[in-house]
Amino acid sequence: MDWLSAFAGVFRPDVFFYLVVGVVSGAFIGTMPGLTATMAVAVLTPISFWLEPACGFAMLIGVYNSAIWSGGISAILINTPGTPASMASTFDGYKLSQKGYSGLALNINTIWSVFGGLVSTVCLATFSFPLASFALKFGPSEFAVVALFGLTMMVSVSGTSPVKGLLVGFLGLLLSTVGLETIHAYKRYTFGQAGLLDGLNFVAVMIGLFGVGEILYQIYTTERDAPSMKAEVKTKKQMPSLKLLGKLFPKNLFASAISVIIGAIPGAGGDIASIICWGQAKRTSKHPEEYGEGSVEGLSVTCTANNAVIGGAMTTMLSLGIPGDSVTAILIGSLMMYGMTPGPMLFIENRPFVLTLIAQMVIANLAILAFGLTTSKIYPKMLAIKKTSLWVVVLFFCFVGAYAINNSYVDLIAMAVFGIVGFCFKMLDLPNGPFILGLLLGKLLEANLRRTLAMTMGSYAIFFTSPINVVLLLITVLSLFLPTFNKWRKARKASSN
Amino acid sequence: MNKAGLVFVGISIAVAVFFMIPAFSMPGGSVDGAPGPGYFPIILSVIVIILAIIQGIFYLREDKKSFDQDETQRKNKPMLFIVCIATLVYTILFMFIPFIPLTIVAVGFLNWLFGKKWIPNLIFSVAFTMIIYVIFSKFLHVML
Numbered sequence: 227m228d229w230l231s232a233f234a235g236v237f238r239p240d241v242f243f244y245l246v247v248g249v250v251s252g253a254f255i256g257t258m259p260g261l262t263a264t265m266a267v268a269v270l271t272p273i274s275f276w277l278e279p280a281c282g283f284a285m286l287i288g289v290y291n292s293a294i295w296s297g298g299i300s301a302i303l304i305n306t307p308g309t310p311a312s313m314a315s316t317f318d319g320y321k322l323s324q325k326g327y328s329g330l331a332l333n334i335n336t337i338w339s340v341f342g343g344l345v346s347t348v349c350l351a352t353f354s355f356p357l358a359s360f361a362l363k364f365g366p367s368e369f370a371v372v373a374l375f376g377l378t379m380m381v382s383v384s385g386t387s388p389v390k391g392l393l394v395g396f397l398g399l400l401l402s403t404v405g406l407e408t409i410h411a412y413k414r415y416t417f418g419q420a421g422l423l424d425g426l427n428f429v430a431v432m433i434g435l436f437g438v439g440e441i442l443y444q445i446y447t448t449e450r451d452a453p454s455m456k457a458e459v460k461t462k463k464q465m466p467s468l469k470l471l472g473k474l475f476p477k478n479l480f481a482s483a484i485s486v487i488i489g490a491i492p493g494a495g496g497d498i499a500s501i502i503c504w505g506q507a508k509r510t511s512k513h514p515e516e517y518g519e520g521s522v523e524g525l526s527v528t529c530t531a532n533n534a535v536i537g538g539a540m541t542t543m544l545s546l547g548i549p550g551d552s553v554t555a556i557l558i559g560s561l562m563m564y565g566m567t568p569g570p571m572l573f574i575e576n577r578p579f580v581l582t583l584i585a586q587m588v589i590a591n592l593a594i595l596a597f598g599l600t601t602s603k604i605y606p607k608m609l610a611i612k613k614t615s616l617w618v619v620v621l622f623f624c625f626v627g628a629y630a631i632n633n634s635y636v637d638l639i640a641m642a643v644f645g646i647v648g649f650c651f652k653m654l655d656l657p658n659g660p661f662i663l664g665l666l667l668g669k670l671l672e673a674n675l676r677r678t679l680a681m682t683m684g685s686y687a688i689f690f691t692s693p694i695n696v697v698l699l700l701i702t703v704l705s706l707f708l709p710t711f712n713k714w715r716k717a718r719k720a721s722s723n
Numbered sequence: 724m725n726k727a728g729l730v731f732v733g734i735s736i737a738v739a740v741f742f743m744i745p746a747f748s749m750p751g752g753s754v755d756g757a758p759g760p761g762y763f764p765i766i767l768s769v770i771v772i773i774l775a776i777i778q779g780i781f782y783l784r785e786d787k788k789s790f791d792q793d794e795t796q797r798k799n800k801p802m803l804f805i806v807c808i809a810t811l812v813y814t815i816l817f818m819f820i821p822f823i824p825l826t827i828v829a830v831g832f833l834n835w836l837f838g839k840k841w842i843p844n845l846i847f848s849v850a851f852t853m854i855i856y857v858i859f860s861k862f863l864h865v866m867l
Contacts, residue, residue: 273858273859276863276865396770396774397738397771407760414746415745445806446800447795447799614834614839617837618834629817629867642811645810646807649807653727654728676757
């Protein structure tokens with residue numbers, strides 16, 4: 227009955243309208259190279275605050291799923307991934323396009339992205355509830371370690387040097403101390419500004435880093451005189467046959483399973499999942515030589531992987547309060563703005579809302595299927611839009627969006643400053659993810675750390691005696707040092723050879 | 724030596740010190756062992772300083788002068804600078820000038836900078852500003 231009313235809630239006219247708005251906006255933003263899913267969600271988040279939670283989240287869930295799916299469109303048509311997650315879709319997608327199968331490739335992208343999205347939503351519905359029940363056993367010390375674990379996992383999988391990632395992550399943690407502290411409500415670093423009492427607005431910072439920062443980077447690195455991107459979709463209907471879909475099913479089911487697990491790891495997103503799944507599918511394929519030359523199987527697993535990470539990321543986000551990627555980090559911020567705190571208590575206090583979210587994921591994927599299979603001809607026109615016009619549009623949406631969060635100039639200034647910071651991060655090859663996670667998890671980490679110390683009369687021993695803490699701390703340490711150790715071992719092996 | 728990286732390291736240390744100094748004058752912990760409000764910022768500042776020094780050593784050993792600029796980036800540098808300034812000026816003027824005239828001028832300026840012809844620029848600037856205004860002010864009730 228719970229589920230039935232959750233699904234019925236999605237078909238309420240206003241909720242369904244915003245879900246479709248999200249899917250269409252996500253399709254547009256995801257298709258345009260350089261405009262990422264994170265940017266799409268960040269820019270639309272302030273709008274969502276003015277809607278009731280079900281409508282606001284319908285829009286954000288629609289944008290999230292749709293932007294990840296549509297990132298594959300430009301990968302297929304012009305060999306440029308629309309979002310980083312669809313990088314692996316260029317391997318076979320573009321080759322298929324060159325061979326005249328662009329219609330088939332776009333339909334494969336749509337069908338298997340939706341398949342990945344739906345499988346991952348089933349996983350979300352299946353695993354998030356038991357995980358949340360397990361997390362109910364967590365006390366302050368466990369939550370402090372989970373926050374630290376989330377941060378270090380993001381550092382270790384972000385691909386850059388662990389020291390850089392840690393430095394940026396701890397800077398984010400440091401900035402999270404701005405505002406009223408959680409135990410005694412003592413004002414820290416507010417400089418008499420009422421707008422800073424709640425700390426730096428997380429969404430404004432995200433809009434700056436991922437919206438303005440990205441646009442500034444594109445202004446700096448893009449050749450504006452270059453001819454606009456040209457692509458064409460063969461008008462001949464190229465719908466994959468049921469036989470072909472059946473043949474691809476086992477590999478894609480396996481890719482979904484892998485991607486859900488990858489998505490659940492903080493920091494590991496669709497880009498990592500799709501490359502891993504593509505490599506794995508190639509290794510087990512009867513025709514590995516076709517991979518990279520226009521393999522339908524190769525394209526399908528990358529498309530599945532992209533969208534399958536969403537369910538994994540949402541599972542960790544909803545049940546533990548730890549974001550699986552940058553988009554779920556913004557979604558946490560949005561939930562908090564609505565007065566809901568992601569984590570195990572969300573499943574008790576706001577169970578109907580969690581069910582609605584999961585139902586929205588299902589319906590968003592079905593909307594993508596219908597939208598994607600009927601609109602393949604419009605994408606070349608979208609790709610021909612001048613980048614400079616898009617920059618201006620996104621830039622001003624960022625400004626107004628940041629201001630709209632609280633009608634606050636402080637948020638606007640924070641957004642502008644962090645836009646420039648985001649640009650500098652990109653230039654210095656510093657990862658945004660750990661910074662955002664630090665800013666987001668700082669209060670959780672501090673509050674739980676201090677509560678633990680109050681309970682233990684200042685003793686840290688509990689962090690090394692509770693089994694959950696010990697396991698999480700071990701994984702945290704291993705995740706930080708294993709990549710460095712492996713690099714050192716490889717370098718040593720290479721030098722000895 | 725990576726100069727730009729070293730500047731970032733310097734800024735990180737400055738931020739850490741900026742957070743650490745006031746933290747020392749914050750109230751102390753309670754008798755039950757719960758640390759005071761300055762505890763967390765002090766620990767974090769110390770960690771940031773340590774990590775910044777380690778990263779600084781890496782940057783010193785790096786065989787890279789600064790940002791590696793290609794021809795396009797060198798050409799785009801003045802434009803980037805102007806856009807950054809325009810961004811900050813728009814942010815400041817947002818507090819003093821009504822939204823519609825300010826945004827029309829700002830959008831028009833950026834389009835002009837990006838080489839848009841003046842008639843399409845004018846139409847785009849006015850239409851886009853009005854669309855944003857209607858969405859946010861009339862539809863979402865944001866006080867613009």
